[in-house]
Amino acid sequence: MGVAERRERERAELRRQIIDAARDLLVEQGLPGLSMRAIAERVEYSPATIYLYFRDKHELVDEVVHTGFGMLAETVEAELVRTGETASAIDQYGAMGRAYARFAVENPAYFRVMFELPGTAEHSCDPVVESPADFEAAVAMVRRAVEAGEVDAVDPRRMALMGWGLVHGLTTLFLSGHLSTEIRSTDDFMDLIEDAMKSIYTGWKPGAPGAEAT
């Protein structure tokens, strides 16, 4: 009686194909090119068929966004294992920021959909802790840096938030062209991110004025 199982496999397969087609279309043509009809044509089905697999366009895009956050988390975590052997906690924290920015410039359309579309916030959340996965990793990294005495006693959650905000803000401003007078190339941008990660924890270093007052 393997017929039901085979049917289910085929269903999951097509569902996967639709999501992949949507992702490719998004990457190749941006958000305006992401239409149900275009997706349908790419998987060689009628547009109506998609609605047998997804309630509406929103649900399909949600799925794409979800995989996007998965990719982002993978990128950041790969950077963590790459630098885990040699780098200090605070340097790893900086490396996380750079990995985040690199993902954004390498997948601009993806990144924009993930953060600009309304109602995508819940997809950045770790299913276990109800909070963005990488954010928790960043918090842990700041905590480790504090415990190792690399930086002064600061609130790790608050400081991870600062780092996220700083990198995310510079990234979105860069992607939307608002930094074109200051930052011209991707290399310039990555230098800026490097500076930014450095400068944000300069104030936490032991002996910095006002660092313990926060």
Place this chain on the structure above:
Amino acid sequence: MGVAERRERERAELRRQIIDAARDLLVEQGLPGLSMRAIAERVEYSPATIYLYFRDKHELVDEVVHTGFGMLAETVEAELVRTGETASAIDQYGAMGRAYARFAVENPAYFRVMFELPGTAEHSCDPVVESPADFEAAVAMVRRAVEAGEVDAVDPRRMALMGWGLVHGLTTLFLSGHLSTEIRSTDDFMDLIEDAMKSIYTGWKPGAPGAEAT
């Protein structure tokens, strides 16, 4: 022969009404509610009429975005004259960041259109210097702080960029709901911005480790 002048005045008047209707619609119903047909209905003209005043929807939205950047600049500059008497340069710099964030939470739809729509970057630019107006003001403020000895010698352009990125990033993350686990209310958010502005120049204070190395 004032007939041509009157015609021109009437043209400008209707053009203004269309922009205002678009702005109101955007504020009331967000970007999805901003359709040419809805704008036309609000000014009580046929949709086709709008095309006698604007080449296409893009040009009309550009005009709305332009006024948005004007409002943002006014908000920030009003804060500057309010604090100009009493505050130090570095505190005024912090006040600029808070004013920016306040504008965003008070005009979320406006703010999102200004920064999320593709090709809006040029509207943030001062017509004289080819750069966002408030950004130049922030650069000047950092420079004044350096000259007054309030902070260590840092690159003012670079540091103003950091401040912009930090505030902008936290703001967009907050508006898109990605901070909902950390920041619940608008008051929480404004507290965060206050912290952020403080912490970003803590590292520039005289005697901070590594501040002169950057």
Place this chain on the structure above:
DNA sequence: GCCCCGTCTGAACGACGTTAAGTTCGTGCC
């Protein structure tokens, strides 16, 4: 052999941005 049910499609609906053709009407000219 028949029927059922899951799968899929063609055709349509309403809303969208946009355009071409046509109507109205005040104005300047003879």
Place this chain on the structure above:
DNA sequence: GGCACGAACTTAACGTCGTTCAGACGGGGC
């Protein structure tokens, strides 16, 4: 005063979009 011009505006349509629904197809169980 009558006429022609041109600006202002509308009507109706085109092609696109997301979405729905009635029906066609076809393999599996009785």
